[in-house]
Amino acid sequence: MLPxxxxxxxxxxxxxxxxxxxxxxxxxxxxxxxxLSLGEPDxxxxxxxxxxxxxxxxxxxxxxxxxxxxxxxLKQAICEKLKRDNNLDYxxxxxxxxxxxxxxxxxxxxxxxxxxxxxxxxxxxxVSYPEQVKLCNATCVYIPTTVDADxxxxxxxxxxxxxxxxxxxxxxxxxxxxxxxxxxxxxxxxVKVLEKYPQVHVISDEIYEHINYKGKHISIAEFPSMKDRTxxxxxxxxxxxMTGWRIGYMAAPAYIAKACDKxxxxxxxxxxxxxxxxxxxxxxxxxxxxxxxxxxxLKRRDLVLGLLKEIPNVKCNVPDGAFYVFPDLSxxxxxxxxxxxxxxxxxxxxxxxxxxxxxxxxGTGFGAPECIRFSYxxxxxxxxxxxxxxxxxLAKLV
Ligand code: PMP
Ligand code: GLU
Numbered sequence: 064m065l066p067x068x069x070x071x072x073x074x075x076x077x078x079x080x081x082x083x084x085x086x087x088x089x090x091x092x093x094x095x096x097x098x099l100s101l102g103e104p105d106x107x108x109x110x111x112x113x114x115x116x117x118x119x120x121x122x123x124x125x126x127x128x129x130x131x132x133x134x135x136x137l138k139q140a141i142c143e144k145l146k147r148d149n150n151l152d153y154x155x156x157x158x159x160x161x162x163x164x165x166x167x168x169x170x171x172x173x174x175x176x177x178x179x180x181x182x183x184x185x186x187x188x189x190v191s192y193p194e195q196v197k198l199c200n201a202t203c204v205y206i207p208t209t210v211d212a213d214x215x216x217x218x219x220x221x222x223x224x225x226x227x228x229x230x231x232x233x234x235x236x237x238x239x240x241x242x243x244x245x246x247x248x249x250x251x252x253x254v255k256v257l258e259k260y261p262q263v264h265v266i267s268d269e270i271y272e273h274i275n276y277k278g279k280h281i282s283i284a285e286f287p288s289m290k291d292r293t294x295x296x297x298x299x300x301x302x303x304x305m306t307g308w309r310i311g312y313m314a315a316p317a318y319i320a321k322a323c324d325k326x327x328x329x330x331x332x333x334x335x336x337x338x339x340x341x342x343x344x345x346x347x348x349x350x351x352x353x354x355x356x357x358x359x360x361l362k363r364r365d366l367v368l369g370l371l372k373e374i375p376n377v378k379c380n381v382p383d384g385a386f387y388v389f390p391d392l393s394x395x396x397x398x399x400x401x402x403x404x405x406x407x408x409x410x411x412x413x414x415x416x417x418x419x420x421x422x423x424x425x426g427t428g429f430g431a432p433e434c435i436r437f438s439y440x441x442x443x444x445x446x447x448x449x450x451x452x453x454x455x456x457l458a459k460l461v
Contacts, residue, residue: 242382
């Protein structure tokens with residue numbers, strides 16, 4: 064058998080995707096599993112976006128390769144969105160459209176990281192950040208945070224983590240998996256630190272921008288001293304219920320965009336042409352469905368926080384955005400089910416799947432081994448049933 068490469072061997076399988084797969088396998092066997100594992104809206108893509116895609120297909124104009132970094136009219140639409148929503152001035156030369164925000168992130172890491180470079184990642188983090196960094200043979204420097212601090216890093220922690228080898232800081236706000244949202248003041252305190260270390264660049268993952276219960280989205284790129292050192296990553300998956308369409312993008316200084324364009328030209332080429340065209344309608348057309356999704360998620364967040372309160376020994380922050388709860392369930396570690404020990408979050412997530420028939424993701428892959436992530440992008444009915452099952456399953460542990 065062909066041995067896999069050292070590059071691949073450095074990387075773990077995506078914990079979110081692995082759990083979703085296990086859940087699908089169990090469902091295929093006829094088990095009624097409620098999946099709260101994969102982070103994707105359970106809504107359909109809004110109709111006007113689908114119509115735009117249908118028209119694009121019928122026009123015959125989207126049958127060929129697109130430019131590698133995306134069509135010019137889409138890049139212009141992204142610039143318009145960045146001005147409208149974020150008061151950021153970018154030109155098409157600053158934009159690269161990719162096959163999901165996941166590829167936008169990989170493009171930056173692969174284009175700029177060398178062995179030995181350090182990337183600061185506040186924990187908990189989205190599972191793919193460290194794995195993509197490891198793919199580049201670079202080093203992750205984690206900043207631990209606690210549920211009591213709403214899983215937020217402080218400026219002091221950030222400063223302590225910076226070394227001459229630091230190349231990037233990467234974080235998501237609103238955060239996957241914690242739902243935490245950094246305020247303007249908090250981001251400003253990071254900016255004050257970063258101004259002292261001009262070699263550090265920021266990858267600001269803003270994919271949950273539109274699922275924010277706290278107020279207006281703040282991008283670190285809005286701070287003038289940071290604009291030329293920030294790569295804003297965003298995409299259509301979450302706010303527009305377009306996970307399967309695979310459209311992500313970055314806005315960055317032109318030389319960074321050019322490097323990612325070069326890399327993408329050797330790996331995937333331009334992303335799906337029809338999806339690119341429909342994204343113009345998504346970004347510039349009616350935004351009401353996106354707001355309706357946000358309100359629905361907020362209602363579900365409150366429902367789920369209430370359901371969690373009914374389960375003993377659960378510690379949870381109040382997420383201000385995204386669609387996850389990330390409770391600390393470590394009080395259940397060290398207990399047994401029918402003589403089988405539940406040692407950690409990985410065991411507990413498997414136990415909840417097999418015994419409770421609820422799929423959720425262990426916090427281990429997110430850098431928080433005491434927690435489990437539940438996505439509440441599911442119907443209220445399913446959420447009520449799922450947390451009833453979780454409560455019952457946990458009550459069986461002794
Ligand atoms: N960043 C975060 C924080 C995410 O949760 C996700 C989830 N998919 C992504 C990036 C990647 O998004 P996409 O589906 O556009 O690749
Ligand atoms: N980002 C989503 C999640 O965290 C989708 C799965 C993935 O791409 O990892 O579950």
